[in-house]
Amino acid sequence: ISVVLAAFILQPLLTNWLLLDRKKNNNFPVTGRIFVKTIVTWTNIVSIALVMMITGTFIFIFFPVSKKKKQILFHKLFSLLCKGYIAFTFPVKRKLYNPYKENFRKPSVIISNHQSLIETPAFLRLYPKIIILTGNWIYKHPVFGPIARMAGYVNAESGLDPVLEKIREKVEEGYSILIFPEAHRSPDGNIQRFHRGAFYLSEKLMLDILPVLVYGSGDFLGKGLFWGRPGALYMRILPRIAYNDPDFGVTV
Numbered sequence: 001i002s003v004v005l006a007a008f009i010l011q012p013l014l015t016n017w018l019l020l021d022r023k024k025n026n027n028f029p030v031t032g033r034i035f036v037k038t039i040v041t042w043t044n045i046v047s048i049a050l051v052m053m054i055t056g057t058f059i060f061i062f063f064p065v066s067k068k069k070k071q072i073l074f075h076k077l078f079s080l081l082c083k084g085y086i087a088f089t090f091p092v093k094r095k096l097y098n099p100y101k102e103n104f105r106k107p108s109v110i111i112s113n114h115q116s117l118i119e120t121p122a123f124l125r126l127y128p129k130i131i132i133l134t135g136n137w138i139y140k141h142p143v144f145g146p147i148a149r150m151a152g153y154v155n156a157e158s159g160l161d162p163v164l165e166k167i168r169e170k171v172e173e174g175y176s177i178l179i180f181p182e183a184h185r186s187p188d189g190n191i192q193r194f195h196r197g198a199f200y201l202s203e204k205l206m207l208d209i210l211p212v213l214v215y216g217s218g219d220f221l222g223k224g225l226f227w228g229r230p231g232a233l234y235m236r237i238l239p240r241i242a243y244n245d246p247d248f249g250v251t252v
Contacts, residue, residue, distance in 0.1 A: 034229055041089060048081050048121075049143045056150040068173065071152050075128040078151065082121035086233065089118070093216070093232030096126075102237045104130070107171045108210040109202045113191050114180035115218030122217065122233060129175045133167075133197070160197055164204060171205055189218045202243045209241040 056074050063070055086094065104127035112119065124130055132148075133156045139145050148155075152170060154163050167177060179201070181194035202209050213236045220231035 037229075044085055044088065045117075046143075048085060049147060051081065052078055052147050052150075053143060056147065060150060071150070072128070074150055075130075078147075079124055079126075079128040079130075083125035085121050086118075086125050090220075090231075090233045093234075095232075095234050097234070097236040100237065100239050102210065102240075103127075104176060104210075105174075106208070107174060107176045108208040108240060109198050109205075110176050110178045110210045110212060111181050111194075111198045112178075112212040112214055114182045114184070115189055115214065116220060118217045118220060118233065119180075119214055122214070122235065123178055123212075127176070129173075130178050131170055131175045132178045156197070160200060164201075167201065168205055171207065176210070177201060177207070206243050208243060211238040211241070212236065213238065 052074075055077060059070050059074055060067075063073070065073075107129075110123065110130065112123070120132070131151065132153050134148055134153050135155065135157045138148050138153070139155050139157075141148075152175075154167055154170070156163055160167075171177070177198075179198040181198045182192040183195050184192070198209070201207065215234040215236075216232040220229060220233070
């Protein structure tokens with residue numbers, strides 16, 4: 001009976017789900033390689049989140065040091081795990097182009113195009129002192145919410161002005177601010193309209209804009225996709241733009 005069920009029910013269901021139905025919707029078929037790669041990728045993401053939540057809770061409750069030092073330790077651990085995750089996910093086709101020798105030690109507003117969730121760990125691996133502006137959906141998430149709060153990420157759901165001083169405090173501690181000006185992941189890889197938040201922060205806090213280009217992340221795990229294709233991750237760090245650089249316009 002089990003053989004009959006597998007041959008006439010389970011196999012057709014899997015074939016339709018992973019191959020035929022996806023072809024009708026113009027999606028790539030889920031091969032064995034893609035199946036394994038996706039399961040491993042999501043397992044690693046959830047595992048890192050759980051490790052950070054548990055370890056972070058231990059650090060913030062039991063370590064006899066100031067909150068600032070606890071956050072620095074938390075960020076260093078998070079950055080190290082993100083570095084390992086990206087190296088494991090993209091073992092061959094992975095390249096960071098940094099022709100201007102950027103070291104991220106001077107705080108800035110980091111901006112980038114946005115194609116995939118993978119870009120968050122891709123940036124956090126570059127330097128521990130990077131914080132992200134988030135919304136309510138992150139802060140209320142049962143797993144990612146505690147991580148965001150322990151890391152000191154800023155909830156800008158109600159706008160930037162109410163949290164401007166909080167952001168300023170993080171900048172004075174040496175943190176850069178990572179913002180995706182498109183606000184949402186691009187569905188097709190094309191860069192969408194930029195919102196003004198990153199440039200507003202740059203002006204108000206007198207921070208350089210640090211542009212970074214990302215390529216390949218959307219092909220690996222694009223917006224709205226669960227199944228990720230084996231792909232590549234390329235990042236190019238462009239030169240800093242001073243907040244008062246007249247070549248990019250003057251505020252009247």
